[in-house]
């Protein structure tokens with residue numbers, strides 16, 4: 001019986017890990033899809049134009065550095081503003097444009113993103129310094145103090 005139990009617990013652990021990875025992978029996919037929709041409409045290049053692909057990589061790096069990790073709330077709900085003002089403004093514009101279109105083009109991603117939006121942000125994790133990049137994250141931590 002213990003063998004079965006062990007097998008089950010391994011299985012459960014596996015499922016949890018895959019689920020977490022899936023969430024982050026989905027988030028990256030959503031961002032790419034949204035930037036893609038915006039770019040093909042506004043810049044008309046095959047694939048992403050230089051600026052947009054730079055922005056998409058920037059978003060990827062922000063996700064890598066997100067202190068919430070897989071517990072990440074949707075960016076709209078997140079109390080940490082980790083984007084620099086420039087890419088942030090651009091991403092806002094992209095979300096405004098692509099948000100409604102996502103439901104038609106990528107309904108699954110759109111619905112999952114809407115569900116994520118409804119989750120309350122988890123409490124701030126203890127500060128893990130995961131900064132491997134040379135960029136300074138613009139976390140407004142001081143403003144968060146109650």
Ligand SMILES: [Zn+2]
Pocket residue numbers: 038039040043048049050051052053
């Ligand atoms: Zn573009």
